[in-house]
Amino acid sequence: MTIRKTTAMIAAITMLTVGACSKKAPETLPPAPEGTDTGTGTGTDPNAVVPGSQQDFIANVASDRIFFGFDQYNVDAEDMATLQSQAQWLQRNPAVRVTIEGHADERGTRDYNIALGERRANAAKNYLASLGIDPSRMNVISYGKERPAELGSNEEAWAKNRRAVTVVIGR
Template identity: 50%
Template sequence: MRHIAIAGIGALALTLGACANKDKAVDTATSDVPATAPTGDADDEVDLVELPGAQADLIANAGSDTVYFATDESLLDGPAKATLAAQARWMLANPTVRASIEGHADERGTREYNLALGERRANAAKQYLMSQGVPESRLTTLSWGKERPVAVGSDESAWAQNRRAVTVVVR
């Protein structure tokens, strides 16, 4: 009888130990093995492709998520319209996607002026997307003014990169 009790305790310990090891294998946050580590068999590896609806998919299929503006302007030029037309085609092909159009300005001007300019730029991009068939219900706008520059510097090159509207996939 004593041997059965010891065997039962041993079996229980092995079961609990196996469960603990299973939990460790699943918890990649505490594992030393990277979550994307190859398995060694090329057929078993996951192909990292862009998922439809993702920001990278928008960029890959529309060419860009950004349009640029002239100084103190919110009018769309030819290249901006072409980019937005491509974005509209992508959005129409992905009908569950929603987007926020974020307007930006360069560092010159007051905070208030640049917030208003960023809003006009975001609205210009939104209106163009809507003219291409994208429902208004899928689009929102936001102005960052000069608060989020992509290029730091006080020269025309930096300013030109910061005068923009960016289409951000928000789902």
């Protein structure tokens, strides 16, 4: 056999094999598992916000984040108002746990910014605890400068990156 005939034969066999293995979509789908919203109007609105979720949190608090000055981790009056709003939501949702993420801008060493982010997250946690939120419901993590909210090397970007963010992690 020539190389051309062998190549053609291999191509034909490959097409037959692929064609034989392709699956045809079923005409009817199996029933949905028990308790699943099938979208037929018998369940809840698929766009509805689930109580106690991150979406519910964001929709019902002043903000999920507070901001800090350069090299600062103190909670100012504006931050207090935001955290009071978060505390009220957390009191209405006592089974919810949160993680408070601490962040820093790009200036400074990685180690310094990790420590600063942790101080910022702990400042938010401590203020929420002072408002009656059980500290065992709150975890703290610092990302330092590793997860910027805003890219850029200017004061506007840096100001948005010096923050503590409250994230709902579940019940």
